[in-house]
Amino acid sequence: MAQLEIHQFPCLSDNYGVLIHDADAGVTASIDTPEVAPIEAALAEKGWTLTHILNTHHHGDHTGGNTELKGKTGCTIVGPKPEAAKIPGLDVAVGEGETYDFGGHVAQIIETPGHTLGHIAYHFADDRVVFAGDTLFALGCGRVFEGSMAQMWSGLQKLMALPPETTVYCGHEYTTANAAFAVTIEPDNRDLLDRVREIEALRADGKPTVPTTIDRELRTNPFLRPAIANVQRHLDMVGADPGDVFAEIRTRKDNF
Numbered sequence: 096m097a098q099l100e101i102h103q104f105p106c107l108s109d110n111y112g113v114l115i116h117d118a119d120a121g122v123t124a125s126i127d128t129p130e131v132a133p134i135e136a137a138l139a140e141k142g143w144t145l146t147h148i149l150n151t152h153h154h155g156d157h158t159g160g161n162t163e164l165k166g167k168t169g170c171t172i173v174g175p176k177p178e179a180a181k182i183p184g185l186d187v188a189v190g191e192g193e194t195y196d197f198g199g200h201v202a203q204i205i206e207t208p209g210h211t212l213g214h215i216a217y218h219f220a221d222d223r224v225v226f227a228g229d230t231l232f233a234l235g236c237g238r239v240f241e242g243s244m245a246q247m248w249s250g251l252q253k254l255m256a257l258p259p260e261t262t263v264y265c266g267h268e269y270t271t272a273n274a275a276f277a278v279t280i281e282p283d284n285r286d287l288l289d290r291v292r293e294i295e296a297l298r299a300d301g302k303p304t305v306p307t308t309i310d311r312e313l314r315t316n317p318f319l320r321p322a323i324a325n326v327q328r329h330l331d332m333v334g335a336d337p338g339d340v341f342a343e344i345r346t347r348k349d350n351f
């Protein structure tokens with residue numbers, strides 16, 4: 096089977112739209128539907144026909160285009176079972192440990208509650224890619240709106256356990272702001288400092304900093320590093336429970 100083709104493009108002010116495609120199977124999915132016009136433009140540019148929408152969570156900047164796109168294309172909408180009532184046009188509800196077969200590419204469904212209570216990520220293991228929605232960002236993580244800090248940390252740990260080479264697509268370009276915060280948590284992390292320079296150069300050229308990889312996030316993202324001694328030392332929390340350290344980092348970011 097061919098590798099999934101993936102096309103990312105900006106939507107709204109700081110969202111990303113993503114299309115995934117398999118030519119042999121004749122399938123194309125939009126990961127979430129932040130904004131109809133750029134999604135349609137991307138489909139036209141690629142010459143792809145929309146057959147699926149894969150929603151990660153119910154927020155309007157992720158499901159806002161569902162109804163219009165389904166009306167125009169008759170596509171199948173897949174989304175999180177725990178938020179089924181909040182996903183416009185939902186056809187197939189999926190939950191933790193289940194799989195969804197997208198034209199022969201099997202997505203493992205990972206529930207990552209916290210940002211919303213039913214948030215899911217789609218992990219295509221054979222294609223080494225995860226669509227993490229608003230759970231994991233480059234150098235950041237989603238705000239904890241509906242769930243608890245403990246739920247968010249538990250969801251992030253599931254993503255941390257994916258193979259390190261896994262490519263991570265996420266819902267937003269928040270990396271510059273995330274980088275400014277990350278260096279306050281771990282000002283002496285060499286990998287982080289190198290990455291901040293890369294990010295500044297990319298953004299100066301108007302280029303995206305997404306996708307990223309699990310490995311890169313494990314080495315530099317403060318929200319994935321609450322168990323790391325260097326992070327605990329800077330927070331004066333040596334020996335603390337990583338879940339408590341995560342909550343401290345998330346709270347500091349909320350007030351940054």
Ligand SMILES: [Zn+2]
Nearest residue numbers: 152154210229
């Ligand atoms: Zn959201």
